[in-house]
Amino acid sequence: MIEIKNLNKAYGNLEVFKAIDLSIKEGEFVSIIGPSGCGKSTLINIVAGLDSSTGGKVMIEENEVKGTNTDRVMVFQSAALFPWLNVQDNVAFGLKNICKSPQEIKEKVNDILKKVHLYKFKDKYPHQLSGGMKQRVSIARSIVMDPKILLMDEPFSALDEQTRMLLHNELQEIWMETKKTILFVTHNIREAVKLSDRVIIMGARPGGIIDDVKIQVSHPRKSTDSNLFYKEEMVFKKLKGEIEKIAREELGDAYNFEENTVSDRIGNTMGDGI
Ligand SMILES: Nc1ncnc2c1ncn2[C@@H]1O[C@H](COP(=O)(O)OP(=O)(O)OP(=O)(O)O)[C@@H](O)[C@H]1O
Ligand SMILES: [Mg+2]
Structure with missing residues (x-):
């Protein structure tokens, strides 16, 4: 479905x-x-067609990515909703060009709003919604277009832990039902392990992929599943060296990873801001 081949990216001298x-x-x-x-x-933006590579290519099915396309949609960290439109009109926005009738739009919008548990709020405006609700609208707006691929760049990182867990469950349900291909960027090991079939670990810049951890645990998954803890520890160990490398570069050789890491390091966002 997505084939990334020998992809390189540099910004001037910065590889x-x-x-x-x-x-x-x-x-x-x-x-x-x-x-x-x-x-x-940078990588997910290149797959989206929002940025270009300096070498190699991205293929989606048989087509090379040259720019954006309706087969892929991106969900960002902060939901960029239209403040002057209510929830249903925000979700309906992209459908106007592809649906045959207002009735068809209404049905699609209502259906997706029920899936993300926002149907009751369909007449509210973005300023009347919590951060989690806004992000749900953003996900609904993407899914309603029925793309083959959903690209998500830290979509839940601005949310509190409880809201994040609720949205994990909703995203998991949507994915199980629609079987979209999802590429999901996160700093949170627990989130990555709970949601994914595979966790791709990237190394410190100039880097690339250093590991590909398969999470063969059936869905729907619960955060308390002990099989997931084992995988979290595995991802943590692999990532640790990379984060240490950057911390030492920026904070000096005296940096001690164990001393500077809180006990619940896996659930917490790891490496954010380093
Ligand atoms: N438009 C740009 N021009 C120059 N350098 C850039 C540009 N965009 C990103 N970079 C640099 O490329 C590197 C990778 O950036 P990128 O945003 O992809 O990192 P990231 O892994 O998403 O980081 P984070 O986890 O903080 O979001 C960084 O060193 C960044 O400073
Ligand atoms: Mg980023």
């Missing part, structure tokens, strides 16, 4: 990553995790 090869199957949920600045957003 972000090189020789990235990644193959994602139709319907797979794949997370990308890695230290800040390693190029996660």
